[in-house]
Amino acid sequence: MLPEVSREVATTMFRKALLTRRFEEECIKLGRAEIPGHYHLAYSQEVTAAVINEAARPTDWMGATHRNHHVMLARGLDPKLLMAECLGKSTGSNHGYAGSFHINAPGLNVVPTSAMVAGMIPVATGAALASKAKGTDDVAFPFFGDGSVGEGAFYESLEVATVHQLGVVYICENNGFLDPDMPGWRTGHTGGSRVPLAFDIPVSIVDGMDSGVLYRAASRAIDRARKGGGPSFIEVRTYPSQAGHMDTVELPEGFTNLEPAVGLRPYDAGVSWYSLHDPVSRFAQELVIGEVLSAEEVLGIDKEIMVEIAEATKFARESPLPRPEEALERMYAPF
Numbered sequence: 144m145l146p147e148v149s150r151e152v153a154t155t156m157f158r159k160a161l162l163t164r165r166f167e168e169e170c171i172k173l174g175r176a177e178i179p180g181h182y183h184l185a186y187s188q189e190v191t192a193a194v195i196n197e198a199a200r201p202t203d204w205m206g207a208t209h210r211n212h213h214v215m216l217a218r219g220l221d222p223k224l225l226m227a228e229c230l231g232k233s234t235g236s237n238h239g240y241a242g243s244f245h246i247n248a249p250g251l252n253v254v255p256t257s258a259m260v261a262g263m264i265p266v267a268t269g270a271a272l273a274s275k276a277k278g279t280d281d282v283a284f285p286f287f288g289d290g291s292v293g294e295g296a297f298y299e300s301l302e303v304a305t306v307h308q309l310g311v312v313y314i315c316e317n318n319g320f321l322d323p324d325m326p327g328w329r330t331g332h333t334g335g336s337r338v339p340l341a342f343d344i345p346v347s348i349v350d351g352m353d354s355g356v357l358y359r360a361a362s363r364a365i366d367r368a369r370k371g372g373g374p375s376f377i378e379v380r381t382y383p384s385q386a387g388h389m390d391t392v393e394l395p396e397g398f399t400n401l402e403p404a405v406g407l408r409p410y411d412a413g414v415s416w417y418s419l420h421d422p423v424s425r426f427a428q429e430l431v432i433g434e435v436l437s438a439e440e441v442l443g444i445d446k447e448i449m450v451e452i453a454e455a456t457k458f459a460r461e462s463p464l465p466r467p468e469e470a471l472e473r474m475y476a477p478f
Contacts, residue, residue, distance in 0.1 A: 145429050146358035152197055153435050158444055159193035163213040164423045165445075165452045166222055168398050170212075170229065170243075173392050173397065173456070179231045182243040185213035186386035187351070188316050190422040191379050194354050195284060195314065204274070204283040206241040206254040206267035209244050209317075222455040224245050232462035239465045252452065253334040254283075261287060262314070267451070268300040271309040271374075280369040288315040292335025298334055305342045308434035309370035312361065313339070313376045316351070319383040322458035339376035351381035352422045354429070363393040382420035401445055404428045405438035 145153060151373050164238050167184040172456050175391055185192070188210070195216040196205070207214035219237060228235030229243045237247055244258040254270055257263040267285035275280040278337070292315065293298050304311045315335060347360040357379060364375035385395050403410040403417070404424035410417065430436040438446075 144353055144355035145433050145435065146194065146197075146355045146437055148197070148358070150435050153430065154444075156190070156193045156197050156328055157430060157441075158448070159217045159437075160189040160213075160423050160426060161445060162448050163193070163216045164399055164453075165187040165448050166216060166225070167457055168394075169226070169452050171382055171386070171394065173230075174392050175390060177460075178243065179390055180244065181209075181210075182229065182391075183210040183211050183389045184384070184386045184391055185272065186391070187327060187384035187420070187422060188318060188379075190426055191314065191316055191357065192286065192352055193383070194357050195312075196360045198243065198358055198365055199282065200286060202252060202279070204252050204254055204267060204281065206263040206283070207256050207269070208260070208263060208287050208291070209256070210288065214245075215246055215248050215251075215253065218248055218251045218253055219249060220253075222451055223353040223458040225228050226452075226455040226459040229460050230304045230459045230462075231464065233465045233469070234458070234462040238469075238471065257427050261291035261296040263287070264291060264294075264300045265296050265303075265465040266307060268304050268311055270306060271304065271311045274308065275309060280310065280371075282365055282368045284312050284314055286314045286316060289315060289319070289335060291315070292338055297335075298338070299337060301342045301344060304374040305344065307408050308371060308373040310371075311374040312364040312368060313344075313374065315376065315378045317378055317380045318445050319381075322441050336376065336378045339374075343374050344374050346376045346378065348378045348380065349377050351379045352420070354422070354426055358455055361427040371434075378471065380420070381422070382416075385416045387393050399423060401441060404440050405431045407438055407442075 165185050224236040231239045231241050246254050247255045254266045264285045267283045270354040337344050349356045349360050394418050402408050404427045425443050431438050450470035
């Protein structure tokens with residue numbers, strides 16, 4: 144079901160989700176041959192950040208984990224700067240210092256990314272504490288996976304947020320990557336949605352395929368936070384991605400083809416993930432069924448994005464690596 148928003152906002156949500164999808168697919172094409180270090184893709188989680196960002200304000204704060212590209216692109220980071228950073232180039236958003244793991248988006252109100260499981264949650268909670276101290280109603284959105292709910296930093300953040308009634312909306316993207324053979328082994332259940340209840344924090348469990356339900360849940364939590372009602376917790380259940388956990392080199396069902404999703408042709412035999420479990424394909428399908436966009440308009444947006452991604456890759460490839468003598472620069476904030 145589509146969010147109850149204007150055509151312009153719905154199109155923006157879809158475009159940002161599709162931009163992330165094509166960016167992640169480009170990372171797969173580049174692989175470890177060009178991306179130094181590990182990379183974790185937000186395949187199947189693109190819609191979550193795109194929808195929540197449109198429900199939020201530019202002055203709100205967002206935080207991400209090592210699986211962070213969708214948050215950065217939804218927030219408005221230029222794909223050229225993101226790709227250059229992933230390739231470790233000096234023109235990247237963090238001058239090649241961060242790589243895919245620790246990307247930050249200066250000026251876009253994104254707290255520094257942490258590759259440590261749950262490491263960013265207390266930082267984002269601190270951003271909410273700062274907002275309260277300043278007398279603003281800005282909200283913080285920590286994005287994290289289901290593996291984070293077993294970490295002490297998560298529990299401690301909930302305690303601080305509850306005691307101080309902070310404006311935090313905790314976004315748990317339950318992608319099932321904690322342990323495929325033992326789901327929820329740390330908490331006794333998948334996603335950790337019972338944990339916030341111990342702190343009297345309201346919980347919403349939503350299907351990551353349903354952009355409308357996600358938007359309404361986020362809007363309720365944001366309204367509660369801005370009015371001083373304290374933190375909320377949203378568990379977004381996404382289907383395990385065919386891209387796997389990390390360092391993806393191939394996709395079992397190939398790259399995304401939106402023609403079947405918008406009704407121009409049937410899905411190929413053996414293609415089940417895209418037809419049943421892909422939130423981006425579902426979003427495209429609902430836009431056409433709801434007569435928000437035509438099939439041709441959806442494919443036109445896709446074509447524009449493919450050009451944008453190609454330009455980002457060209458920019459990154461042609462950019463220089465950081466010079467060795469720059470290694471100690473930007474180590475500290477200016478006085």
